[in-house]
Amino acid sequence: MDSFDEVKERSDKVLCRTYSRYPLAVQSAKGCRLYDFAGREYIDLLSGIAVTALGHCHPEVGQAICAQTAKLMHVSNLFYQEEQVYLAEKLAATSHCSRVFFCNSGAEANEAMIKLARRYQQKVKQRDAYEIISFAHCFHGRTMSTLAAGQAKYQDGFLPMPPGYRQLEWGDLAALEAAVGPQTAGVILEVVQGEGGIRPVDPEFARGVQELCRRRGVxxxxxxxxxxxxxxxxxxxxxxxxxxxxxFSVAKALANGLPMGAMLCTEEAAQGFDYGCHGTTFGGGGLASAAACTVLEIMERDKLAERAEALGAWAVERFRQIADKAPGKIKEVRGMGLLLGIELTFPGKEVWQALLDKGFVLNLTQDTVLRLLPALTITSEDLESFAMALEENLC
Ligand SMILES: Cc1ncc(COP(=O)(O)O)c(C=O)c1O
Structure with a gap:
């Protein structure tokens, strides 16, 4: 294909009408740059919705994938595979959770987590508990159960939802205390709501949720x-x-662009799963596991967490300066590391379009929040170019 118009026309004819796409066809990508069919370059501040955290077409990940295609791509989980073990061990070393279940997407990782909570309560604790409590503005995926835990707007036309889900106000600990009962199996929380508008949870609330769960056996x-x-x-x-x-559930950046998800849990919670009770054909296959091992090695070697923290703090400061220079236009700048949200005081479609026209790819969520999820390898120069374009637009 050789033009945007051709890709658009053929896509619109053959693809299901699920995504309302941006007016951009990406032909290739490298690092933090996207290229369209006319050869125009864009600064990518979205990284495939937080997926290509190492930048596009990272050479070391590419090499790991190529090498693995010549060794072993897939045999299924009926067999032991070394790549899967290497990856599980690396993941387990990053937190207190020591058991891993592999799958292929975020929604599937959440499904696994929900199933684990129910099965742990019903089989290990012998409790007739099934309910999953979630919070307003959360997003956990598009399968029926993750939809049931999520926002009503995504449930439209798909009713009835599976039973056993309940949603409470974000931050309302008293409501949670009142809602938890013998029927409650688990409480699911995004520590920073992403799709909900880059909202870091209130620390006191988050610790309160954990304490309440422990106290009530949820x-x-x-x-x-x-x-x-x-x-x-x-x-x-x-x-x-x-x-x-x-x-906790993981996906997106795990294999820097190959579909992969995982659910990690403690040894205690892991008792909820026995052989044969849950599974997926592709989960943790050799190819995705080899890619993900390389991703984790690079994240550690290049200290990308520290980099995200420093760049994110700088960006929040810089965006707040813009807010001061453009009174009444920016309601709030929020973020944690390189999860960045700029909430406008008005619907942001025009600002978003103007930034795209200037060559900056980002996302608009909840109608008013400019959401930036750049690669963790992005430079401060790229972030500054974006800041200047935003300033020009708003001031
Ligand atoms: C917090 C969160 N949970 C779950 C999902 C669903 O992941 P997937 O689209 O891979 O199923 C997403 C996707 O955007 C997400 O942001």
Missing amino acids: LFLVDEIQAGLCRSGKWWAFQQYGLTPDA
């Missing part, structure tokens, strides 16, 4: 799909708060 589940893997400034965003969830 599993504390954390969704690290967007915030995890060094983006927050630590391996996992819950570590910023000193939390120790019973289980």
